[in-house]
Amino acid sequence: MTHATTTLGGTASSVVVGRVAHGLMLMTWRQDPIPDEQCFEAIKAGIDALPPGAKMFLIGGEFYGHNLATTNLEMIARFFEKYPSYADKTFLSVKGGLVPNSYEPDCSAANLRRSVETINEKLRGTKRLDLFQSARVDPNVPIEESIAALVELKKEGKLDHIGMSECSAASLRRGNAVHPISAVEIEISPWSYEEETKTVIATAKELGVAVAGYAPLGRGFLTGQIKRPEDLPEGDFRRSLPRFQEDAMRHNFAIVDALSEIAKKKNVTAAQLSIAWVSALGQHVIPIPGSSHAKRTLENCAAGDVELTPEELDEINRVIDSADIQGERYRTAHTLWG
Template identity: 75%
Template structure:
C-alpha cells in the first residue's frame, strides 16, 4: 500500500513534510493490558512504510501514557528506535508532558517543564530527538507566556526542536505564538466533536501558519462502528467512564455512527476512513491523529487521508453531524479543556 497525501507542519517545522494522517501511540500502553512490543512496532512501521520517500510519519506519545501514569510509553518508543534505527529519520516525534508527576494536573512552571523535558529525553535514551514538545494542558495558574519562554530556553539548550500546544483555545494559541512560533497545536476533532471552540482554533491556526493535530478523529473508536454497546469496551479501559459511552447517550450517538457508516458504504470505504477524510478536509493544515496498535488498522487509517470527499459528500456528512449532535461531554472531568 502506498499513501499519496502529505502536508507540512507549521511554524519552525514548516519545512517538515509529513503524512496527512498521523499516528497516535497512547493506547499501546494505556490499554488495560499493554500491547506486546512487536505488535506495536509492526503497527508503527506499517504507517511509515506506506509514505512517499522524504515524508515523515508524525508520531504522538506521552510522558504519562500508562494506567499508573508512568513513562511506559516513552520506554516502548525507545525500544522501537533501538530495534529499528532506520526509522529514526522517517518519523517526527511529538511528546506531551508538563503535568505534575503521578497526576494529570497541568503544571506549566519553568521548573516542572524542565523536569518533564529532561525526563522524556532520559527515557528516550538518545534513540530519537524530541522533535516536538507539548504541555498536555494549559496551566491556569501560570502565565502562558512564562511557560512558553521556559520551553524556548530548553529549545535553545538543544533539549527539544519545536514547541507545540495542546487543548488550548484560539486566544491562548495566539498568545503562545506571540512569544515563540508554534509548530503544531493538538485539539480533539471528529464528526462528533466539532464545536465552536474547535472551529476557532482551526481558523486561528491557519491564520498563524500553525498545523492542527486533530486527535481522536474516530471518537475514541466509537465512530468505527466496532463498539456497539458499553460491554464491547474492555474492563479497565478509561472510555468506560466517558459520558458519550453511557447507556443514556449510547443509542442516540450510535444513530450518528449508523448514518456515517451508510455514507461510507456508498463510497466503498470504511466508516473510520470516512471520519478521517472528513477531518482532513477541514484544511491543508489539519492532520488527523487516530491511534492504532495493529498494522492493518494503521494502513486503513492512513489510507483515509487519500480519500477525496466531494462537496456533496461533505454536505451530507455535515447534515448528519448537525442533525444528531453527540450527546454527553467529552470527559467526566473537563476542567482543563480549551485552556
C-alpha cells in the first residue's frame, strides 16, 4: 500500500514527502543503541511504502547519542552506505547548533559553521544535508544573525534548506524574513497542544512553512505501552523528563485511557489516532513519530491515511481540553518557545 503525501515549505516547497515523517532520535539516544539492521529495516519500510517521486522526511540530530555523542549521524551514514539508492528517496533534516557536549544553544556564526561541518563530516558524503535546523533558539544571538549565518553556509553548498526548531511564532516570522524557512519543528501531540503551538501552526501556514510535529505520541506515552518509569530502558533520556516521573505518569494516564476508547471505536490503534489528529491540524503539518521497528513504522505511516470526521475531532478535542496534564515537557523553561 502506498501512502498519502504532502509538500514541504519555503525553498523546499516543490519537495513531495510522505504525510508522516520518521524521527530517528531514539534509535541512538540511549545507553545501548539499537542494532543497525533493525534500524535499517525500520527506515526502509517507510520509504518503500511511499508512492514514486515522494521522499521520506527523516529527522536526525548531531547530538542524538548517549552523552550527546554523534552516534545518530554515524548510524545514518552507515544506512546510506549500505543502501545508496535510498539517498534520493529521503529528505534528511538534522538538528544541531548546541554547545558541544551540552544542552545549551549556541547559534553564533562560528558554532553553526562547526555544527554543519561536523554533520557533513559524519555523513561522509553518503547523503546531502537537505535541511539544517538549530535545535533551540539562542537567547544571546538575534535570530536574524543565526539565519544569515546559515544562508552563508547554504551558499557554500554545505546544506540545501533552512529550518527552525522550538521557536515562537514571532521568531519564525523574523527568521523567515531573512530567508524562507522550509520547516519549523515543534512538539505537537494530544498532551502537548499549547496556545503557542496553535499560533506557530497558523503563522507557518500564512508564511508557507511546513510544520514538523515531533513527539506526536507523547514520546511513546500515548501508545499506552509506557505506564511506569521502569518501562523505559536504563539511560533513556525520557527518564529525566518531569512528565515521565511516576506520579505524573499515573495521573496523566487518564488521557491515554480516553483516547484509547476513541481509537477502539475507530478501529485504529491509540498511536494511529494521535498521529491522525496531528495530521488533521493542516495539510502543512507533518507528524514525526519515531520508530525502530519496521512493523511500527508501517503502522505509523498508515496513520497518515486515517481521516477523522468532524465528530471524532470534536470528541478528541474535548478530551484534550479537559485533560489536566501534570509535569512540564522539559526540565528547564529556556528550551521552550524561543
